[in-house]
Amino acid sequence: MSLLIAIVLVVLALFSTPLFIILAAAAMIAFAREGISSSAVITQMSQLSAQPILIAIPMFTFAGYLFAESGTPQRLVRLTRSLVGWIPGSLALVAMIACAIFTAFTGGSGVTIVAMGGLLMPALVSEGFKKQYSLGLLTTSGSLGFLFPPSLPLILYSYVASQAASGLTLPEGTAPEINRLFLAGLLPGIFLIVVLSVFAFRQGTRAQRLPIREGLRDLWPAVKAAAWEIPLPFIILGGIYGGKLTVTEAATVTAIYALVVEVFIYRDISWKKLPAIAVEAMTLVGAILLILEAALGFMNFLVDAQIPMLILDWVRGIITSKFTFLLALNALLLVVGSLMEIFSAMIVVPLIIPIALEYHVNLVHLGIIFLTNLEIGFLTPPFGLNLFISSFRFKRPVTEVYRSTLPFLLILIIALLVITYWPAMSLWLPHLHEGVSAVPP
Amino acid sequence: MFLVVLGGIVALGLAAHALLLRRVGAERFGRWTSQIEGILFCVFLAAMLGLSGLQIVLRNFFHGGVLWIDPLVRSLVLWVAFLGALVATSHARHLHIDVVRRLMSPRVGIPVDRIVSAASAVCCALLANGAFIYLRDEYRHGVSPFLRVPSWAVQSILLWGFALLCYRFLVQAIWPSRVHPVSVAMDA
Numbered sequence: 001m002s003l004l005i006a007i008v009l010v011v012l013a014l015f016s017t018p019l020f021i022i023l024a025a026a027a028m029i030a031f032a033r034e035g036i037s038s039s040a041v042i043t044q045m046s047q048l049s050a051q052p053i054l055i056a057i058p059m060f061t062f063a064g065y066l067f068a069e070s071g072t073p074q075r076l077v078r079l080t081r082s083l084v085g086w087i088p089g090s091l092a093l094v095a096m097i098a099c100a101i102f103t104a105f106t107g108g109s110g111v112t113i114v115a116m117g118g119l120l121m122p123a124l125v126s127e128g129f130k131k132q133y134s135l136g137l138l139t140t141s142g143s144l145g146f147l148f149p150p151s152l153p154l155i156l157y158s159y160v161a162s163q164a165a166s167g168l169t170l171p172e173g174t175a176p177e178i179n180r181l182f183l184a185g186l187l188p189g190i191f192l193i194v195v196l197s198v199f200a201f202r203q204g205t206r207a208q209r210l211p212i213r214e215g216l217r218d219l220w221p222a223v224k225a226a227a228w229e230i231p232l233p234f235i236i237l238g239g240i241y242g243g244k245l246t247v248t249e250a251a252t253v254t255a256i257y258a259l260v261v262e263v264f265i266y267r268d269i270s271w272k273k274l275p276a277i278a279v280e281a282m283t284l285v286g287a288i289l290l291i292l293e294a295a296l297g298f299m300n301f302l303v304d305a306q307i308p309m310l311i312l313d314w315v316r317g318i319i320t321s322k323f324t325f326l327l328a329l330n331a332l333l334l335v336v337g338s339l340m341e342i343f344s345a346m347i348v349v350p351l352i353i354p355i356a357l358e359y360h361v362n363l364v365h366l367g368i369i370f371l372t373n374l375e376i377g378f379l380t381p382p383f384g385l386n387l388f389i390s391s392f393r394f395k396r397p398v399t400e401v402y403r404s405t406l407p408f409l410l411i412l413i414i415a416l417l418v419i420t421y422w423p424a425m426s427l428w429l430p431h432l433h434e435g436v437s438a439v440p441p
Numbered sequence: 442m443f444l445v446v447l448g449g450i451v452a453l454g455l456a457a458h459a460l461l462l463r464r465v466g467a468e469r470f471g472r473w474t475s476q477i478e479g480i481l482f483c484v485f486l487a488a489m490l491g492l493s494g495l496q497i498v499l500r501n502f503f504h505g506g507v508l509w510i511d512p513l514v515r516s517l518v519l520w521v522a523f524l525g526a527l528v529a530t531s532h533a534r535h536l537h538i539d540v541v542r543r544l545m546s547p548r549v550g551i552p553v554d555r556i557v558s559a560a561s562a563v564c565c566a567l568l569a570n571g572a573f574i575y576l577r578d579e580y581r582h583g584v585s586p587f588l589r590v591p592s593w594a595v596q597s598i599l600l601w602g603f604a605l606l607c608y609r610f611l612v613q614a615i616w617p618s619r620v621h622p623v624s625v626a627m628d629a
């Protein structure tokens with residue numbers, strides 16, 4: 001009977017049933033079999049109005065959509081270009097940095113490819129980059145910003161992981177708090193860009209022999225044009241780490257700032273367009289929050305039924321060292337990332353946390369591994385999300401996108417292994433900030 | 442008992458929907474709903490931004506704050522989540538795995554969409570039932586989160602939300618929208 005229900009749910013899920021329905025149904029059925037009323041699932045959903053951190057989600061999403069609709073992408077590209085234009089192959093670097101910043105603010109990787117792709121693709125091709133290379137680069141850049149603050153995926157991981165780990169005793173300084181995760185993501189995020197830039201540099205010296213001369217001359221005008229957008233990252237990070245703002249407040253400040261700057265100062269967005277943007281952004285927010293709470297409702301059942309412990313017992317029989325555990329984790333998460341988009345993938349967090357703790361993996365480090373994996377999973381054939389978005393956006397067959405993305409994918413997998421097996425890269429900054437000198441293993 | 446009442450209300454809603462579709466036409470009807478959605482979201486967003494902004498100013502510059510602002514804004518998140526989910530339903534924008542669906546021709550795909558929407562509607566009806574039980578308890582034992590507004594009133598969106606989602610999914614099952622999710626994402 002259980003098997004039959006499970007099969008029906010999986011088939012429905014594969015036929016594109018909203019995932020929150022699948023999760024809520026699974027939770028309701030599971031609770032019903034234990035004789036618990038369906039209101040148990042609702043109790044979890046009512047938590048939406050009890051968690052301060054969740055306010056950050058509508059705020060950052062609204063800000064992200066405002067930026068996407070405004071002239072920010074253009075100004076961002078111009079600025080980055082004038083800064084690094086003197087390096088051969090710099091336009092590839094420009095694309096990566098601009099996309100990473102943009103992704104961090106909008107969270108959803110699809111938006112980045114759509115908003116930035118149309119701008120960057122012709123520029124790359126006209127400056128001598130091969131079409132196939134440019135296609136791969138932009139597809140890859142679409143999710144490059146997950147590790148940078150204030151990325152929504154990091155906030156969500158922190159929320160889900162904290163709920164999953166509540167009741168467990170964590171070593172001091174390893175609780176998956178959002179402030180820690182923001183700091184932990186910085187170096188690995190920069191590392192990914194640097195590794196990809198080396199590849200871009202090689203391509204660039206071949207394709208684009210002359211550096212962009214006008215680069216530095218355009219620096220001052222470019223800075224002036226983006227004068228209102230440049231302070232924002234400093235306000236957010238300075239506010240959070242200077243102790244002036246909580247993450248939630250930083251989100252509010254970002255949304256108000258974006259609204260004032262884009263509507264009143266740059267006037268890129270007219271009053272009339274605001275309702276449409278609000279609807280777009282809040283639709284995404286509704287979809288994210290509902291799936292999050294349905295997943296947590298399902299998690300309550302799993303924890304009640306001690307499923308994570310059963311998995312742990314099973315895993316313990318096969319995997320004996322932390323080394324092999326991390327390898328298996330990476331393989332699993334790559335598959336997850338290639339099948340789901342980032343918000344649905346949060347479902348697996350509660351399942352892996354007890355196991356990760358058993359193998360002494362720091363939950364902050366786990367978050368960075370988790371997001372890096374998803375970032376790469378989006379590029380993994382045959383189903384990775386970015387591959388399809390890119391195929392639609394640039395009107396190229398998806399097989400061509402596969403081929404063009406493959407070299408980037410291989411480089412990123414190597415970088416992933418470095419991030420996985422070198423925890424200090426992720427944990428050094430948070431420890432430095434908190435004044436803990438020793439990095440625990 | 443609750444499910445019977447809900448079924449009756451949803452059936453009435455669907456009848457009204459069919460009547461409106463015939464009277465004003467699908468296009469104008471769609472324009473009205475999206476205008477109402479836009480206005481609602483703007484009001485909610487403005488309230489959230491205004492109130493939390495005020496709270497930040499009060500906290501940082503006047504070392505004080507208003508007690509009821511934080512719980513009110515948190516409640517608004519719950520309301521916005523459900524309103525957003527409603528819009529996501531009518532535009533087929535819920536997060537889903539569309540690997541298999543993408544491969545289907547419209548002739549196979551649209552009947553599949555109808556079945557999926559109908560199944561989702563049933564699930565939402567059951568969730569609304571759960572919300573009803575939850576709210577009944579909340580009515581008896583709930584503690585007001587702010588300004589003596591009863592907690593069941595704040596949480597009642599769980600009931601309205603799922604009832605309306607049930608209705609929206611049925612609308613999708615009867616009059617499937619032809620918007621493919623990916624093409625919508627492209628327009629964003």
